[in-house]
Amino acid sequence: MSPNFSIAEENYIKSIYNLQQVNDAVSTTALAEHLKSKPASITDMLKKLQAKGLLLYNPYKTFRLSKEGIKAALSIIRRHRLWESFLVHKLQFSWEEVHEVAEELEHVRSKKLIDKLDGFLGYPKFDPHGDPIPDTNGKINIQQQLPLSSLPLNKQAIITAVQDQSSELLSFLSSLKIVIGTRLEIKRRLAFDNSLEIKCRNRQPVNISEQVANAIQVNPL
Amino acid sequence: MSPNFSIAEENYIKSIYNLQQVNDAVSTTALAEHLKSKPASITDMLKKLQAKGLLLYNPYKTFRLSKEGIKAALSIIRRHRLWESFLVHKLQFSWEEVHEVAEELEHVRSKKLIDKLDGFLGYPKFDPHGDPIPDTNGKINIQQQLPLSSLPLNKQAIITAVQDQSSELLSFLSSLKIVIGTRLEIKRRLAFDNSLEIKCRNRQPVNISEQVANAIQVNPL
DNA sequence: AATAATTTTTAGGCAAACCTAAAAAAAATA
DNA sequence: TATTTTTTTTAGGTTTGCCTAAAAATTATT
Numbered sequence: 055m056s057p058n059f060s061i062a063e064e065n066y067i068k069s070i071y072n073l074q075q076v077n078d079a080v081s082t083t084a085l086a087e088h089l090k091s092k093p094a095s096i097t098d099m100l101k102k103l104q105a106k107g108l109l110l111y112n113p114y115k116t117f118r119l120s121k122e123g124i125k126a127a128l129s130i131i132r133r134h135r136l137w138e139s140f141l142v143h144k145l146q147f148s149w150e151e152v153h154e155v156a157e158e159l160e161h162v163r164s165k166k167l168i169d170k171l172d173g174f175l176g177y178p179k180f181d182p183h184g185d186p187i188p189d190t191n192g193k194i195n196i197q198q199q200l201p202l203s204s205l206p207l208n209k210q211a212i213i214t215a216v217q218d219q220s221s222e223l224l225s226f227l228s229s230l231k232i233v234i235g236t237r238l239e240i241k242r243r244l245a246f247d248n249s250l251e252i253k254c255r256n257r258q259p260v261n262i263s264e265q266v267a268n269a270i271q272v273n274p275l
Numbered sequence: 276m277s278p279n280f281s282i283a284e285e286n287y288i289k290s291i292y293n294l295q296q297v298n299d300a301v302s303t304t305a306l307a308e309h310l311k312s313k314p315a316s317i318t319d320m321l322k323k324l325q326a327k328g329l330l331l332y333n334p335y336k337t338f339r340l341s342k343e344g345i346k347a348a349l350s351i352i353r354r355h356r357l358w359e360s361f362l363v364h365k366l367q368f369s370w371e372e373v374h375e376v377a378e379e380l381e382h383v384r385s386k387k388l389i390d391k392l393d394g395f396l397g398y399p400k401f402d403p404h405g406d407p408i409p410d411t412n413g414k415i416n417i418q419q420q421l422p423l424s425s426l427p428l429n430k431q432a433i434i435t436a437v438q439d440q441s442s443e444l445l446s447f448l449s450s451l452k453i454v455i456g457t458r459l460e461i462k463r464r465l466a467f468d469n470s471l472e473i474k475c476r477n478r479q480p481v482n483i484s485e486q487v488a489n490a491i492q493v494n495p496l
Numbered sequence: 497a498a499t500a501a502t503t504t505t506t507a508g509g510c511a512a513a514c515c516t517a518a519a520a521a522a523a524a525t526a
Numbered sequence: 527t528a529t530t531t532t533t534t535t536t537a538g539g540t541t542t543g544c545c546t547a548a549a550a551a552t553t554a555t556t
């Protein structure tokens with residue numbers, strides 16, 4: 055008897071989950087931006103989610119999902135990622151265009167459908183973006199994390215975190231379109247300074263220093 | 276630029292389409308029953324649909340979809356029937372349990388998704404219930420209708436109508452679990468009385484008289 | 497044709513999910 | 527610490543889609 059949430063609620067739950075993966079707790083403004091809505095609307099929904107026991111929330115403070123909320127989030131994320139896999143592997147959608155469609159499909163709430171789809175796809179462990187797919191029970195493969203500098207040559211990996219107090223590095227990387235979630239591999243390792251030539255999907259390779267590579271955490275696929 | 280309808284609107288359009296297939300025009304009460312809602316709610320929506328040019332409607336009279344409305348209906352029905360096919364043929368859902376899930380999937384409005392799904396399924400002409408699937412342009416195969424008595428041996432067909440004033444025949448047939456929509460084929464034709472041995476899917480064959488076979492209209496697959 | 501019964505619409509409300517503008521609280525700064 | 531700035535919440539409003547109860551129109555019956 056897993057409870058049923060409205061589409062709006064599901065979107066909030068998923069967004070909060072995604073944001074708190076990065077920052078541990080979420081602010082009203084951040085969530086409003088993520089959902090392209092207004093802070094006042096967020097407050098409305100926070101109260102509803104808290105009343106349902108999905109959210110740990112004190113007025114004027116940041117908030118995060120409860121155990122229950124995380125369970126709900128993982129089930130929504132499972133649906134999303136399985137549909138993305140279906141779209142790419144069965145319907146030949148390209149990697150970039152699946153998100154929007156999966157965003158709609160994920161709201162079809164039939165456990166049987168999703169479990170059958172999972173089987174049809176061969177119980178994939180990762181979606182086409184390299185993100186892990188939670189299993190029927192909501193268990194998600196803990197992402198193995200290592201510094202980019204220790205990633206073997208030509209092995210694909212996803213950026214999971216960037217160690218950076220100043221956020222200078224973060225903005226440098228994001229100017230290169232390298233952000234958390236970006237999939238990349240190392241094409242070359244230059245011996246004289248240990249700098250790396252990295253390649254993101256279909257983009258031109260870029261060169262980064264050993265120090266930067268040490269600060270980037272990745273999850274090998 | 277096909278216009279986008281809300282889920283509620285789509286459900287109304289589809290129900291009106293289905294009802295007017297039987298009766299040519301639809302009444303407020305009939306639609307309310309079909310949608311499990313109340314007549315007053317129907318009136319509300321009728322005004323909206325008329326304002327959008329989807330409905331031919333005069334207050335206190337029966338109504339029907341406009342050209343535009345039929346076009347919209349066919350696109351929704353296309354989605355529904357393709358998803359039903361997917362569920363049965365790819366995910367091994369049984370024939371009876373697909374409707375509910377397809378009811379949700381049909382509201383995912385991505386033409387590209389549906390056209391790709393169509394290709395993935397091999398451009399099926401009929402859904403698992405035997406109902407015809409409209410093509411990308413909304414063209415639907417007109418159901419060829421003939422009396423069961425003229426159906427060739429071993430050719431599958433779907434019952435589309437039963438000619439019966441008294442409804443005595445209808446209740447007799449439904450006691451045999453033979454209703455509109457039932458899929459069957461003729462296994463034997465007995466020469467001495469022209470009675471037929473018919474077989475429905477995985478059930479035991481039953482025998483029906485020539486008169487009954489004349490009253491049953493079918494659509495060969 | 498007049499009246500009764502049924503069907504449909506109108507009127508007024510409700511809940512969900514959003515919004516803007518103003519008030520309150522928290523955080524940053526002088 | 528006091529003040530300013532930023533963030534969050536409250537108050538009140540909108541739209542969509544539904545509801546009930548009463549009024550109006552249509553249909554059926556006498």
